[in-house]
Amino acid sequence: MRRFxxxxxxxxxxxxxxxxxxxxxQVMRIFVLIAxxxxxxxxxxxxxxxxxxxxxxxxxxxxxxPLSALTxxxxxxxxxxxxxxxxxxxxxxxxxxxxxxxKDASGRILTVSIADSAQWSTGRDVSPKDIVYTYQLAxxxxxxxxxxxxxxxxxxxRIAKNNLDVEFELKHSIEVPESLLTVPLIPNGLHxxxxxxxRQRPLPLGVLGAGPYKLKAKQNTxxxxxxxTCMRRPHISEVxxxxxxxxxxxxDMVRLNGDTVTFDHSPIDNSIASREFAAGFLQLPLRRVVxxxxxSSKSGWTDPIIARVVRMIINRQxxxxxxxxxxxxxxxxxxxxxxxxxxxxxHSPDVNAAQQLLEDNGWTRTSATATYIRTGPSGESExxxxxxxxxADDNAMLRRGFVLRxxxxxxxxRLRLDARPRLELLSRLASREFSAAxxxxxxxxxxxxxxxxxxxxxxxxxxxxDAALKAKRWSVAAERIRKLAPSVILGTTGRTGTSGxxxxxxxxxxxxxxxxxxxxxxx
Amino acid sequence: MHLLPIIxxxxxxxxxPPIDGVPEALSSASENAIHVMVDSRRDHVLWEVEGIDSRxxxxxxFRKKKRKAKRAVRTNDxxxxxxxSNRKYGVIYNLFDxxxxxxxxxxxxxxxxxxSAASDIHPxxxxxxxxxxxxxxxxxxxxxxxxxxxxxxQPPKLVARGQSVELSPQWSPDGKTLxxxxxxxxxxxxxxxxxxxxxxxxxxxxxxxxxxxxxxxxPDGQELAFYRRDFTAGTTLNVVSAGGGVIxxxxxxxxxxxxxPAWLKHDGxxxxxxxxxxxxxxxxxxxxxxxxxxxxxxxxxxxxxSLFGKRVVVFTALGVGKDANxxxxxxxxxxxxxxxxxxxxxxxGDLPDFQ
Numbered sequence: 028m029r030r031f032x033x034x035x036x037x038x039x040x041x042x043x044x045x046x047x048x049x050x051x052x053q054v055m056r057i058f059v060l061i062a063x064x065x066x067x068x069x070x071x072x073x074x075x076x077x078x079x080x081x082x083x084x085x086x087x088x089x090x091x092x093p094l095s096a097l098t099x100x101x102x103x104x105x106x107x108x109x110x111x112x113x114x115x116x117x118x119x120x121x122x123x124x125x126x127x128x129x130k131d132a133s134g135r136i137l138t139v140s141i142a143d144s145a146q147w148s149t150g151r152d153v154s155p156k157d158i159v160y161t162y163q164l165a166x167x168x169x170x171x172x173x174x175x176x177x178x179x180x181x182x183x184x185r186i187a188k189n190n191l192d193v194e195f196e197l198k199h200s201i202e203v204p205e206s207l208l209t210v211p212l213i214p215n216g217l218h219x220x221x222x223x224x225x226r227q228r229p230l231p232l233g234v235l236g237a238g239p240y241k242l243k244a245k246q247n248t249x250x251x252x253x254x255x256t257c258m259r260r261p262h263i264s265e266v267x268x269x270x271x272x273x274x275x276x277x278x279d280m281v282r283l284n285g286d287t288v289t290f291d292h293s294p295i296d297n298s299i300a301s302r303e304f305a306a307g308f309l310q311l312p313l314r315r316v317v318x319x320x321x322x323s324s325k326s327g328w329t330d331p332i333i334a335r336v337v338r339m340i341i342n343r344q345x346x347x348x349x350x351x352x353x354x355x356x357x358x359x360x361x362x363x364x365x366x367x368x369x370x371x372x373x374h375s376p377d378v379n380a381a382q383q384l385l386e387d388n389g390w391t392r393t394s395a396t397a398t399y400i401r402t403g404p405s406g407e408s409e410x411x412x413x414x415x416x417x418x419a420d421d422n423a424m425l426r427r428g429f430v431l432r433x434x435x436x437x438x439x440x441r442l443r444l445d446a447r448p449r450l451e452l453l454s455r456l457a458s459r460e461f462s463a464a465x466x467x468x469x470x471x472x473x474x475x476x477x478x479x480x481x482x483x484x485x486x487x488x489x490x491x492x493d494a495a496l497k498a499k500r501w502s503v504a505a506e507r508i509r510k511l512a513p514s515v516i517l518g519t520t521g522r523t524g525t526s527g528x529x530x531x532x533x534x535x536x537x538x539x540x541x542x543x544x545x546x547x548x549x550x
Numbered sequence: 551m552h553l554l555p556i557i558x559x560x561x562x563x564x565x566x567p568p569i570d571g572v573p574e575a576l577s578s579a580s581e582n583a584i585h586v587m588v589d590s591r592r593d594h595v596l597w598e599v600e601g602i603d604s605r606x607x608x609x610x611x612f613r614k615k616k617r618k619a620k621r622a623v624r625t626n627d628x629x630x631x632x633x634x635s636n637r638k639y640g641v642i643y644n645l646f647d648x649x650x651x652x653x654x655x656x657x658x659x660x661x662x663x664x665x666s667a668a669s670d671i672h673p674x675x676x677x678x679x680x681x682x683x684x685x686x687x688x689x690x691x692x693x694x695x696x697x698x699x700x701x702x703x704q705p706p707k708l709v710a711r712g713q714s715v716e717l718s719p720q721w722s723p724d725g726k727t728l729x730x731x732x733x734x735x736x737x738x739x740x741x742x743x744x745x746x747x748x749x750x751x752x753x754x755x756x757x758x759x760x761x762x763x764x765x766x767x768x769p770d771g772q773e774l775a776f777y778r779r780d781f782t783a784g785t786t787l788n789v790v791s792a793g794g795g796v797i798x799x800x801x802x803x804x805x806x807x808x809x810x811p812a813w814l815k816h817d818g819x820x821x822x823x824x825x826x827x828x829x830x831x832x833x834x835x836x837x838x839x840x841x842x843x844x845x846x847x848x849x850x851x852x853x854x855x856s857l858f859g860k861r862v863v864v865f866t867a868l869g870v871g872k873d874a875n876x877x878x879x880x881x882x883x884x885x886x887x888x889x890x891x892x893x894x895x896x897x898x899g900d901l902p903d904f905q
Contacts, residue, residue, distance in 0.1 A: 085781055086737070098781075249735035269714070270737050272763040272779045275808050280715060280733070282653060282669045283687035303628075303646060348582075348879055419784050419803060419826040429828045429848040429868065446803060446826035448784040528651065 075253045075264035077549030079530065082277040082289040085449070086270040090234040090248045093211040094161075094218060095170045097453050099469075100268075103290065107251060107266060107544060109211035109236035110259070112139060112158070116543060120205035123258060124153055124212060124237055134200025139208060140192045146256040147214055148241035155186040158193045160215040170218075170229040171457070172481040174210050176473050181207060212237060239545045240266055261545040278525055285529035286549050309524040309532060315467045316359045316475065317346070317427070317520060319415070320484040321513040326462035327413040332388045333440075334513045337413075339381035340438045343517050346427045352521035357509065359516050361501040362471040378438045385411070385439070392439050399439045412441040416455065416464035419446035427517070428465055459484055467520065472496060476508050487512050567612065567858035571889040573844050573870050575882050576610045577619055582880040583608075583866050585809060588855025589634045595857075595864055596622055596632045596641070597883050607632045607643060612857050625659070631672065635699045636679025642699060644671055655684050663697045663706040672718050675699060676725040683709075683719040683728055694719045694730055696746060709750050710743055718764065720810070722792065723771040729755070737761035740776055742792065755790045756797055766810030767792075768819055775811035775821055777804070787811055787823055787833070801825075801833045805849075812854040815861060816840070816888065822863055824849040830865065832892075840892050846870045850881045861888040 083100045091101040093109055112125030124145040129138045145153040162184040168175035183196040195207065214235050219227035234242050239261040240251035251266040271277045274291035281287045282303075290309070319328075319337075327333045347353025382392070390399040390411060399411035413435075417428045428444050435442040447455070455461050461484075468475070470482045477496050478488040489511055495504035526532050531548040568574050576595055577583045586597040593612040598605055607629050609622035623629050628646040635642045635657060645656040653669040654661050663670065668687030675682055682699045685692050686706070692715035695706035710716050712732050719730040728743040737758035744751050756762050756776060763785075765776035772792055779785045787801040804823040812822040820832040822842070828849055832840045848868025855862055866881040 084779075247735075267735060269733055269735055270761065271733060272738060272761055273806060273808065276717065276731075276733070276763070279671055279685075279717060280692070282671060283685065283692035283715060303651070345879055417826075420779065420781055422805065425805065425826060425828070426848060426850075426868075432828075433847055433869070444827050446784075449781040451782070 075261055077263050077286060078265040078267055079263045079547070079549060080267045080269055080280070080284055080287040082269045082271050082280040082287055082291070084271055084274055084277060084291050087248045087268055088450075090231060090242075090246075092213050092217055092231040092234075093173070094164055094213065095229045095231060096173070097171055097457075098449070099290065104248065104268075105211060106238070107240045108234060108238045108242075109213065110238040110257065111211050112141075112208040113205040115206075115209055120203065120209075125208060128204050128208065130200070130204060135197045137195040137197065137204050137207070138187060138192050139195065142258060144256075144258055145237060147235055147237050148254045148256055149235065150256055151214075153212065153237055154215070155191065155193045156215045157212055159184050159186060160217075160221050161210060161212045162195075163221055164218060164227075165210050168481065169227065175479050175481055176477050178207060178210070179477075179479055257545075259545045262548040281525045281527050285527040288524060288526040288530060288532075290524035309526055314360055314519045314521055316470050317353075317424075317465075317467050317517045318359070318475075319463055319515040319517065320456070320466050320468075320482075321463045321515075322456075322461040322484050323459045323486055324462045327411065328463040329513055331513075332384065333411075333413065336381045336384055336438070336440070337435075338515060339377050339384070340434055340440070341431070341515065341517070342376040342434060345430055345434075347518050347520070352523060353518055354520075355518040357516050358505040359470065359472045359475050359508075360519060361499075362473045376434070381438055397436075397439060398441050410441060411439065412443055414443045414445055414462045416452060416461050417444055417446045418449055418452050418466070420449045421467070423520075424465055424467060431465070456484060459486065472501060472504055472508070475514075476504070476512060485512070485514055487514070567860050568862060568885050568887040570860075570887045571843070573846060573884040573886045575870070575884055576617070577608065577883040579880060579882055581608075581882075583883045584851065584881070585631070586851055586853050586864050586866055586883050587632065587809065588853055588857070588862065588864050590856045592634065593857045594634070595883065595885060596634075597866070598630060598632070604628060605630055607641065609641075629656075633673050633675040634679065635675050635682075642673055642675055642682065644673060655682065657699065657702075660702045662699055662701055662704065663695070664703050670695075674718075674720045676721040677723050678725060681721060681725055683721060685715075685717050685719060685730075691715055692717065694728065694743070696728075709746055710741070710752070716741075720765070720767060722767050723769055727771075727792070729765060729767065729774060731762060731765070734758065738763070740765055740774065740790070742774075742794070753794050755792075755794050756788070760788070760797060762788075763806050764808055764810045766813065768813050769815075770819075773819070775800070775813065777806045777811065779806060784826070787821055789821075800835075800837070801831075801839070803827070807851055809851070809853065812852050812863070814854045814863070814888065816892070822852050822854055824852055824865075830863075842886070842888075843893065844870065844884070844886050846884060848881065857885070857887075862886065863888060 085098050085100045087100050087104045091104060093105050096102050096105045110123050113120045114123050124142055125139050126142040127140045141153055165174040166178045166181060180197050180201055181195055182198050185194050187194045217231045239254055239257045239259060241254045243250035243252045249268045253261050253264050277289035277291045281289055321328045343355035347355055385399050390401050392399050400408045402408050418424050432442040432444060456464060468482050473496050474480045474482045476487050476492055478493050492504050492507045529550045531550060533543060533546040581599045583597045583599055588595055594609050596607060596609045598607055605628045607622040608619045610617055610619050622632060622641050623643055629643045631644040633642045642657045644653050646653050653671050654665060655670045655673045662682055666688035670684050670686045673682060673684045680699060683696045686695050693708055694710035694716045696709050697704055697706040714734040717731045719728050721728060728746050730741055732739045732741050738761050739754055739758055740756040740762040742753045742755050760778050762776035763779045765774050767774055773789050774792060775789050777785055778788055784803050785806055786799050787804050788797050788799050790797045800821055801823055803826045805826060814820045814822050814832055816832055817834040820834045822832050824830055828847060830842045830844055830849055832842060846867040850866035852865040863886045866883055868881055
């Protein structure tokens with residue numbers, strides 16, 4: 028620095044370019060230094076580096092597969108360990124384990140070829156048999172129904188005559204065939220034999236994927252190391268999962284450990300986190316739908332009069348606090364949309380009209396309990412009480428439950444909250460044997476209301492809605508659903524999380540928000 | 551029960567101790583209150599208020615003529631986790647420094663311990679106000695340190711260091727033992743550290759199979775209570791002896807309190823909890839569940855303590871009674887003095903709402 032200043036002070040009047048001022052030898056030295064630096068950086072960039080700690084409230088349940096994952100932590104694990112034929116990114120669909128997809132003249136037969144270097148983490152090649160196994164089970168949706176709607180267009184999946192490719196026979200031609208090929212692949216037999224359903228089981232027989240990471244040691248799903256055979260090599264060498272049990276603790280862990288991320292919802296700490304972690308504060312484009320899902324069991328929720336009354340009482344605005352990225356809305360978002368539907372909550376609650384409607388239909392409010400009763404055909408009086416299943420491990424949902432109960436009580440309806448542990452709630456939702464549940468789902472119009480939708484709890488089935496959804500006429504479908512479906516959409520919330528100061532976070536756009544994890548870096 | 555007349559007394563008009571059995575609102579309906587605590591030595595109630603881009607600590611002094619919520623720490627910086635110290639009206643708190651992007655433990659704007667590049671969080675002060683403990687990232691992972699409260703810029707002493715992260719240290723009432731949470735890949739463990747000054751010895755009170763989330767000491771130091779969050783069986787409230795041993799489940803289906811369970815001297819040492827159906831209850835050592843008739847709903851957090859020698863339950867809730875104009879967004883702080891006689895528990899069935 029001193030030399031540069033002296034040099035410039037002597038020759039500045041005669042030297043016009045920086046090169047002239049420094050001299051050829053100096054310029055060459057700088058070029059050599061820059062080249063050496065670039066070489067070092069590029070070499071370092073190719074080598075996975077650092078351990079990233081992912082802190083989450085929920086534990087990962089024994090090595091889930093894409094066909095059995097239920098909770099958010101399950102899906103995070105799946106997206107790190109498994110890989111699809113094609114992945115959806117911000118730049119469209121990009122090949123991963125697949126290399127090409129071709130259509131025949133009718134557009135109904137797709138031929139997918141597997142990339143030459145597609146291998147499982149054990150080094151075994153990914154075979155057409157593995158793809159057929161994955162897609163046959165995924166179409167059935169035995170354990171989580173995550174891909175049933177997406178794969179609805181597929182009539183059959185089989186190994187091509189050349190024994191190298193896979194043929195997908197479709198019910199009709201589709202515009203973007205890659206959209207069918209985003210199911211993370213599992214090896215043949217992971218859930219039991221395909222030809223013997225009685226021996227198939229929800230718990231996979233092990234963990235074996237072709238994604239960026241693999242288990243560090245057998246049966247230890249908390250420690251992952253990078254998978255050397257993966258076609259997309261990650262920048263980070265190890266990922267460690269820690270279960271904190273509470274979102275507030277997760278955020279504290281990020282504060283202490285720079286190389287840490289958490290994807291927990293933490294409304295309490297959102298205000299601080301947004302300021303403290305600044306650019307490292309993740310806000311994923313994926314939104315969750317908060318709704319009262321009406322199940323198949325008979326209850327007041329399925330009574331059309333009570334369903335109308337409920338809609339008149341609910342004030343959606345009070346169910347969402349500003350710090351949790353909540354937005355009141357009476358429709359679910361359209362698929363692949365990062366925004367909520369344009370139709371927001373336009374109905375203001377009208378308790379008087381709701382009470383009038385009840386009284387017009389034979390309900391009488393008692394002065395003793397301030398709730399409505401009705402005398403049945405057998406002469407027995409029936410109290411207006413409706414049950415609501417709720418997640419006991421989600422404080423934000425519990426708060427919504429209490430607010431709803433208070434509003435219902437003011438209108439003369441007794442809302443009986445039935446709080447259950449998360450896994451019990453999920454299994455009851457999957458079985459559909461419940462009256463109504465307050466749920467927060469990573470769903471959209473298709474998965475919630477298509478007759479084969481993954482989260483269609485009430486078994487809602489309407490040909491017009493299905494046709495509108497297929498034609499992507501979202502507003503028509505939303506209007507139809509509003510008229511016919513007993514379930515009540517309350518609004519949407521954005522998934523939030525926090526990343527440590529030493530973690531470089533690229534924009535997230537994968538299916539579960541983690542699809543481009545391999546691009547993450549530790550500084 | 552909800553037909554009983556409810557009187558909610560507005561803040562700023564009362565003097566003296568709270569009235570038995572009548573919930574009294576301390577905070578404004580426009581501010582969402584979190585992390586409430588009772589300072590029984592000075593008859594204070596403190597809590598935090600979160601804004602869109604801020605957090606402050608408010609305090610009500612029950613010895614003052616007017617019961618008014620005031621700022622306990624005069625700063626525009628983000629502050630959190632208030633702890634009372636041995637200085638007059640002193641509060642030790644966590645302060646976020648935006649320039650340095652770190653959390654520090656602060657006392658009247660000064661740091662009792664020498665600063666580092668990493669954050670210091672979860673401060674806890676011993677009952678005599680002399681000793682401070684906190685978790686610091688200065689060692690690279692998150693370890694437990696101790697220091698004196700009445701010094702400034704002193705080097706803290708490292709007392710607990712594990713392979714993973716140690717969080718939420720709390721002094722025992724006699725100031726001789728520390729309890730803290732140790733987090734690892736397998737879950738969390740509750741650890742007691744005795745002989746802190748001379749030869750620290752660790753005892754695991756609850757291991758990763760229990761995975762405690764938050765805990766608190768019984769005021770006489772004989773036991774600790776902790777929450778266990780089990781996503782397959784629901785959250786439970788458990789008790790373990792300070793020396794270790796058998797863990798007893800006291801209550802199931804409860805909401806986790808971030809600052810640990812609240813103890814109440816009632817029929818032995820009871821625990822006050824918010825259940826997942828929003829009921830505020832006390833559970834005795836024999837397992838009797840006493841509903842606390844506060845007539846409040848939408849509970850957030852609950853703490854216990856004493857004001858003017860009276861047992862009080864301080865809680866945050868969306869509203870009390872049939873207040874149709876409750877904001878339903880912000881939780882207010884309420885203080886409820888425990889009546890000398892409580893209604894006997896319903897032994898016929900625990901929470902019929904919930905069965």
